[in-house]
C-alpha cells in the first residue's frame with residue numbers, strides 16, 4: 001500500500017512523490033480490525049414489526065429480536081448528553097394490543113365461547129357480582145384471579161402487580177364480601193357498627209377514588225365508607241368521627257395519625273388493614289407514620305387468627321412497584337413467612353401495549369412541542385366522545401404553575417394539580433378531570449400514584465421523571481384495564497442528567513428486562529411466591 005502526499009508550497013517542477021510504505025504485519029492488523037468491526041455490528045432487524053424505531057434507522061430493532069443479558073446493546077440515546085443530539089428521537093412501539101393483565105380467558109373470543117372465568121366463580125356474594133356487572137366489569141383480571149381467593153382464605157398478602165391491572169377491586173371485593181358475611185352472621189348485634197377495614201393511601205385524591213369504589217360495592221349491604229384526609233386542620237377530621245365509626249375507612253397517613261393521637265378511632269377491632277401504593281407509603285416521608293399505624297393494629301400471624309372471637313386483622317400490602325425496606329418494617333408486625341406474595345410476571349417491565357416516545361428537545365422548545373402534540377391529538381380524536389384525555393407531568397409545583405400560565409396565554413383549557421395548592425382549591429380538581437369536564441391535566445407526581453385515568457390517551461412527561469419508579473407510575477396512567485385503548489407516552493428529554501434514566505429505559509426495552517434497581521425486595525422474606533399465570 002502506498003500513500004501519496006503533496007504540499008502546495010512545493011513548486012510543481014520540483015515535486016517528487018513521497019511514498020510511505022506500510023509493513024505487511026501492520027496491514028494485516030488493519031484488515032483484521034475492519035473485519036472485527038463488521039462482525040460486531042449486530043443485525044437487529046428482522047421481518048415484522050419494529051420494537052425500537054429510531055431517527056437513525058441503524059438503531060432500529062425488530063420486535064422479533066431481543067438482546068441477551070450480557071450482550072452489549074446499541075442505544076439510540078447513546079450520544080444524547082451531547083448538544084448536537086437535540087431533535088433526535090426514538091420510539092418503543094407497542095408489541096401487544098391487549099394488556100398482559102387481561103387474561104387470555106378474559107379476551108373476547110373466550111367470552112364468546114363461554115370459557116372465560118367470571119366473578120361469580122370466585123365464590124363472591126351474588127349481589128356483589130351483580131353490582132360489578134352493572135359497571136360492565138364481568139371477568140376478573142389476572143391479579144384479581146390470583147388475589148381474591150387468597151384474601152378470602154384469610155392470608156396476609158403482598159400484592160405486586162402492574163399499574164392499571166385492577167388491584168383496587170382485587171382487595172376491596174373480598175373485603176366487602178367478608179364484612180357483609182360478618183354482618184349477616186347470627187353473632188352480629190344490630191346497630192353496633194365497628195371499624196372493620198382501614199385502607200391507607202398516600203393522597204386525598206386517591207382516598208376519594210378508593211372510597212367511591214368502596215361505596216359502590218357496599219351499597220347493597222348498607223355498609224358505610226368514610227374518608228379522612230389532611231391539609232384542612234383538625235376540625236374536618238373530628239367531624240368525620242363525631243357520628244361514629246364507618247365499616248370501611250380510607251385515610252391518608254397524616255390525618256389518620258392525628259385522629260389516633262386524639263383517640264377518635266380504635267384500630268383494635270380491625271379485620272383488615274390495607275396499605276395501598278406501597279412504594280410511596282414505605283417511602284421515608286410516610287414510613288414513620290405507617291410504622292406507627294401498623295404497630296397499633298393487631299395483625300394476624302396466620303389465617304386461623306383471623307377467625308372467631310378475638311380475631312386479628314388481615315394485612316394486605318398492595319403496589320405496582322416495591323422499594324427495599326418493606327420487609328424490615330413488616331417483620332416488626334407480622335410473621336413474614338406467613339405472608340403470601342402475589343407477584344405479576346410483568347412487574348417492573350415496560351408496558352408492552354403502550355407506545356412510548358422519547359424526544360431530545362431544548363428546554364425552550366418544549367412548550368411548542370407540547371402545543372403541537374395537543375393539536376395533533378385534537379385533530380385525531382375530533383368527533384370522538386372519549387379518549388382525548390391528556391396528562392402532562394412536571395417535576396415541580398412551580399413548573400405546573402408556569403406551564404399553566406403559558407397555556408392560559410395560548411388559550412388552552414386545562415386543569416392544574418400540585419401538592420402546594422391550598423386544599424380548598426385542590427378539592428374536586430381530579431374528579432372534574434376524570435368526569436371529562438376538561439381534557440388536559442397539568443400536574444406533579446401526586447397524580448401519578450394510583451389515580452384512575454381510564455379516559456387518558458396520552459401521558460406527556462414535560463419534565464423527564466427523576467426515577468424509574470416515577471416513570472412506571474406516570475406511564476401507568478394509560479393502558480389501564482377497561483380504559484382507552486392505544487394509549488401513548490411522550491417524554492421530553494432535555495438535560496444531560498435525564499439521559500441516564502432514558503438509557504436505562506431503552507436498555508430494558510431492548511432486552512425486555514425489568515428496569516434496573518427495581519428488583520422487588522418482596523422476595524427477600526421467606527414468603528410463598530406465586531407468580532401469576534398468564
Ligand SMILES: Nc1ncnc2c1ncn2[C@@H]1O[C@H](COP(=O)(O)OP(=O)(O)OP(=O)(O)O)[C@@H](O)[C@H]1O
Nearest residue numbers: 139140141163164165166167168320450452481482
Ligand atoms: N376485571 C375488570 N374488568 C374491567 N375493568 C376493570 C376490571 N378490574 C378493574 N377494572 C378497571 O380498571 C381500572 C384500573 O383499576 P385500578 O385503579 O384498581 O388499577 P390499579 O392496579 O390499582 O392501578 P394503579 O397501580 O395505577 O393504582 C379501573 O377503572 C377499574 O374500574
